[in-house]
Amino acid sequence: AQSVAQPEDQVNVAEGNPLTVKCTYSVSGNPYLFWYVQYPNRGLQFLLKYITGDNLVKGSYGFEAEFNKSQTSFHLKKPSALVSDSALYFCAVRDKTNNDMRFGAGTRLTVKP
Amino acid sequence: ETGVTQTPRHLVMGMTNKKSLKCEQHLGHNAMYWYKQSAKKPLELMFVYNFKEQTENNSVPSRFSPECPNSSHLFLHLHTLQPEDSALYLCASSQDSGQGAGGYTFGSGTRLTVV
Numbered sequence: 001a002q003s004v005a006q007p008e009d010q011v012n013v014a015e016g017n018p019l020t021v022k023c024t025y026s027v028s029g030n031p032y033l034f035w036y037v038q039y040p041n042r043g044l045q046f047l048l049k050y051i052t053g054d055n056l057v058k059g060s061y062g063f064e065a066e067f068n069k070s071q072t073s074f075h076l077k078k079p080s081a082l083v084s085d086s087a088l089y090f091c092a093v094r095d096k097t098n099n100d101m102r103f104g105a106g107t108r109l110t111v112k113p
Numbered sequence: 114e115t116g117v118t119q120t121p122r123h124l125v126m127g128m129t130n131k132k133s134l135k136c137e138q139h140l141g142h143n144a145m146y147w148y149k150q151s152a153k154k155p156l157e158l159m160f161v162y163n164f165k166e167q168t169e170n171n172s173v174p175s176r177f178s179p180e181c182p183n184s185s186h187l188f189l190h191l192h193t194l195q196p197e198d199s200a201l202y203l204c205a206s207s208q209d210s211g212q213g214a215g216g217y218t219f220g221s222g223t224r225l226t227v228v
Contacts, residue, residue, distance in 0.1 A: 009153065034216050043117070043203055043219035090156070092216075100169075101217060103156040 002027040002095045006104035013081045013111055021076040021107045023091030032094040033074040035065055037087050038106070044090060050074060061085070081111045116140045119204050119220035126194065127228055134189040134223045136204030143208065145187040146217065147179060150201040162187060194227045201225070 003026045013019045025031055032051055036044040048059025055067040065076045076089060091104045117138045126132050136145065147159040161169035162181040176198075178190040187204055201224050205217040 004155075036216075036219075041122075041221070041224070043119075043205075043221045044217075046216045046218070049216055100158075105153065105155045 001100065002031065002093045002102050004091050004093050004102050004104040006089075006091055006107045008107050009105075011107055011109050013109070015083050015111050015113050016080050019078050019081040019085070019109065019111070021089050021091075021109060023074045023076065023104060024072050025074060025091070025093040026072065027093055027095050030096050032096060033065070033067060034092040034094070034101075035059065035063070035074075035076050036090045036092065036103075038090065039087050047076070047089075081109075083111050083113055085109060086111045117204055117206055117218050117220035119202075119223050121223060122221065123224045123226075125226045125228060126191065128194060128196075130194075131190070131192040133191065134202055134204075134225075136187040136189075136220055138185055138204075138206040138218070138220075140206060140218060141208075142206035142218070143184055144206060145181060145184070146205040146207075147187065147189055148203040148205065150203055150222070156203070160189075191225075194225075196227050199225055199227045 005024045034049045035047040037047050038044045047063050048057050050057045050067045058064045063078050065074055067074050088106045088108050090106050092101050094101045120135045144163045146161050149157040158171050159173045160179045165181050176193050180188040201222045203222045204220040207217045208215045
């Protein structure tokens, strides 16, 4: 079965600096990869996904993620962080051969003014 | 609003109570899911319904009982819960639970506290 690891519980960055939230995955076949964001007292909101094609995927709110097959990673990035980006971020993987979406434990991003 | 509505937003119940969580979507999706979110733990998939049929039950205790009367509605019936069941319960839907590339649309969740 597929799995996702988010190695950092917490990421702190200063406003205006670039941010990276890390994600590695394990899947037997080719993956569909997703990033979701959760604001306080809300459900998860879709940010972006990798299905096939270009390894660099652009999503909502200026976020992007890079699929790296050799390193089995799908790190989330943004060139310039905003205070409003502070939230809980979840990486998820879905195996193309089954219907099971697996989520990581989440990384709390805090952007300080 | 995301298109998936969950009620109530907050629920406090005693261990002997019976209550139900409701989820509703009008996105035309055919698959619906219940997840449990506890602090510092991965999202736990509880149940999957595809075209109203339950296709997955991830070893969830019988004190949680799902019901899916149609593709737009999903319920989670709760009875004799334990304090460790306190968590945020999230409902999600997707186009299907088969081999699609689609992501999930989540509701805002029900914050459940068992006292």
